[in-house]
Amino acid sequence: xxxxxxxxxxxxxxxxxxxxxxxxxxxxxxxxxxxxxxxxxxxxxxxxxxxxxxxxxxxxxxxxxxxxxxxxxxxxxxxxxxxxxxxxxxxxxxxxxxxxxxxxxxxxxxxxxxxxxxxxxxxxxxxxxxxxxxxxxxxxxxxxxxxxxxxxxxxxxxxxxxxxxxxxxxxxxxxxxxxxxxxxxxxxxxxxxxxxxxxxxxxxxxxxxxxxxxxxxxxxxxxxxxxxxxxxxxxxxxxxxxxxxxxxxxxxxxxxxxxxxxxxxxxxxxxxxxxxxxxxxxxxxxxxxxxxxxxxxxxxxxxxxxxxxxxxxxxxxxxx
Numbered sequence: 001x002x003x004x005x006x007x008x009x010x011x012x013x014x015x016x017x018x019x020x021x022x023x024x025x026x027x028x029x030x031x032x033x034x035x036x037x038x039x040x041x042x043x044x045x046x047x048x049x050x051x052x053x054x055x056x057x058x059x060x061x062x063x064x065x066x067x068x069x070x071x072x073x074x075x076x077x078x079x080x081x082x083x084x085x086x087x088x089x090x091x092x093x094x095x096x097x098x099x100x101x102x103x104x105x106x107x108x109x110x111x112x113x114x115x116x117x118x119x120x121x122x123x124x125x126x127x128x129x130x131x132x133x134x135x136x137x138x139x140x141x142x143x144x145x146x147x148x149x150x151x152x153x154x155x156x157x158x159x160x161x162x163x164x165x166x167x168x169x170x171x172x173x174x175x176x177x178x179x180x181x182x183x184x185x186x187x188x189x190x191x192x193x194x195x196x197x198x199x200x201x202x203x204x205x206x207x208x209x210x211x212x213x214x215x216x217x218x219x220x221x222x223x224x225x226x227x228x229x230x231x232x233x234x235x236x237x238x239x240x241x242x243x244x245x246x247x248x249x250x251x252x253x254x255x256x257x258x259x260x261x262x263x264x265x266x267x268x269x270x271x272x273x274x275x276x277x278x279x280x281x282x283x284x285x286x287x288x289x290x291x292x293x294x295x296x297x298x299x300x301x302x303x304x305x306x307x308x309x310x311x312x313x314x315x316x317x318x319x320x
Contacts, residue, residue: 107170
């Protein structure tokens with residue numbers, strides 16, 4: 001009985017010891033997760049090209065990962081994914097270059113079904129599509145025992161690896177971390193590369209973080225949806241000092257983006273016009289109640305011109 005009591009008392013301590021120094025799971029205090037309908041999202045990836053990895057790099061006879069098509073990594077986060085397989089690579093291109101702003105500049109979405117079943121990936125960015133530079137990353141997950149195929153990882157032990165958060169929540173990356181990198185212009189990033197982490201602790205297959213630690217994540221995942229499952233990549237705008245609840249009072253803002261039915265605009269706007277990507281005028285209205293219905297639009301990318309008494313500006317939005 002005494003032994004059982006000691007074990008019971010030790011369990012909370014063991015759980016606490018597994019916690020790391022980094023941000024916790026989505027919707028917990030201190031989390032950096034970006035919701036896929038956040039007003040901070042200003043654009044989505046235009047194209048996605050994938051080089052698949054094996055379902056199990058230690059058993060190549062199983063073949064490559066097969067779930068999803070490349071197009072699943074394009075556009076807004078919608079739950080459709082392309083599986084990269086062990087060491088697979090997705091190259092993402094934005095139509096408009098992303099500028100470095102205060103705070104995170106991109107967010108990458110995966111489809112984890114929980115806060116702890118995390119399939120991870122390295123992230124690299126490029127200004128020219130030729131020279132890529134990797135974000136520094138840290139994995140503090142214990143490497144004594146392999147995380148099993150459906151095992152758990154504490155997100156507080158993970159930093160700067162895509163896949164840290166569950167489905168519909170993106171992992172943010174800040175271009176400023178790569179400032180002064182020769183060959184990289186952090187004020188003009190059009191290319192993002194996502195490279196699946198082979199989560200094996202076997203040195204023959206292991207991948208490593210920036211500190212030389214083996215990255216231990218669920219492995220092997222010897223099935224068609226092996227490896228990192230890419231949902232979407234978002235570009236983020238500079239909304240420093242403005243909370244999501246303050247968005248209606250931020251000048252020249254639109255939300256949510258992407259949108260399904262109704263697009264809200266800031267209270268300084270008096271009229272709007274909406275165009276398709278070819279520049280064709282689709283809608284022109286005098287703004288009432290600070291919102292406009294876009295339910296009649298087909299899914300795609302559009303431009304909205306916001307007009308006030310003294311200014312006008314154009315923003316891009318995604319209709320789901």
